[in-house]
Amino acid sequence: MTRKLRRRTVLRQAFMGGGALMIVPLARSVFSYQANEKVAYAAIGLGNRGSYLAQTFARIGGQPVVFCDANRTKVAPLAEKFPSAHVYQDFRRMFDEREKQIDAVIVATPDHTHAVASAMGIRRGKHVYCEKPIAHDVREARTLRLLAAEYKVATQMGNQGMASDSFRRTLEAIEDGAIGPIREAHVWFVAGGTGPRQLPKDTPPVPPELDWDAWLGPAADRPYHPQYVFGWGGWWDFATGMLGGGGSHSLNLTFKALRLRQLWEGPANPGKYIRVESTIPEKAPHGFPRWQFLRYHIPARGGLPPAIIYWYNAEEGELRRQGVWEKLEHIAGRDLEWKDGSWTPRSGTLLVGEKGVVHTNAHNSVCQLLPVDKFADQSGPPRRYPHTPGHEYEFIAACRGQARCFSEFDHSGPVIELLLLGNVAGRFDDPLEFDPVEGRVVNNEEADALLRPPYRKGWAL
16 A cells, blocks of 8 residues: 555656656656556446446556446446456445545546546546536536646546547647637537427336436436436436537637637636627527527637637538528538548538638547648648547556646636536527636626536535
8 A cells, every 4th residue: 555655646746747748758757667557447437438438448557446337237247347346336435435446537427427526536636537528517617627736636538539630730730820810710510409398207216226316416306217317418407418518529629729728817807708699499498409509709818819609509401591501611612521431520610710721520630721722731740749649548648647638627627618608608598798717607697606506415526
């Protein structure tokens, strides 16, 4: 135990000392022996994504110590494959009993428990890899960012597109002025929401394999229903809609290219509010709008001009009916669909500069400067930012003190705040004014309260 504690201290000191985005060669590191040890981790939430991550980290330098899921049937296949790992249904008990055996935590639960599980890990000095989005509300995203800074742990949001050479090389080109000042960006996701829906009224019994209290987490108390557990992505109380699910991938290049992180720095400045306007077909109190268009009005920052970020999520037919698709194709000067097997060929981003346009897929993993004949040399690895063998590899390296993650909570926290602000805006007819330094809506008390919904008794950040 003494040796393990000493190893953790060394790794933490190495991480704290490395401000640059770089990989430290093992042969030159005085921490080489310790850094090559396996990273002991707990995997919380073992659905399709969580099961994939739990096994991936075991292949690339991690050692699974604990598996935790409120549904025992989710854990069984992994427990059979890794019989030495301990099994839990409630991560609160898991942390209480196994804290000293864990170096890192992998969180892939439904959205509404991402932040509370991550916060519990950070407060115990654990590195945290959390699937996108890292939070269910603005308060949670802010809290995770501040906790990560306080405890000096490695963090990463699961948005793999940022780990591509194309993302990083394109960001460098934008920062070097290739397309000039950017005054507008368009982000679209070809998918709609649930629309209005009713809460289930019947109360079937809780299945014996499910810990309903652990699954419900900090959300408001209610009877069990399978619509919640197996369709949680369509409910406001448990999910974050297309803004959280799709925007977590799509907004990152825009956020970095426009240097929006500057707006979150203090002190508060009344002239630096973000104004957000929402258009939806009808309110969907328990779910998410069938489609939503947003306009984020971004103030000037650090010498950069004001900008507008346009967000559209709708089925393609709706995008065409409202003229959005034609408008985006006109800006791009070409077909919007990627033909190269991109993860998300129909959704994407356009960054519109004075000298050119950047077109990406929805994950921001494939990017191209347009027109192509003007920006011929777009290949090759990044020159200032680090090349990485993968998003998960980058996190393992950060746990060992060899790197900093590109989507650490200092970046992904503000990104998720901006996206989840859009969800709140969809509930109101008038524009909202958001103070990014204070983290509050300044012109609507009801909207401001939705940034910080109350937690159920027994749960806290």
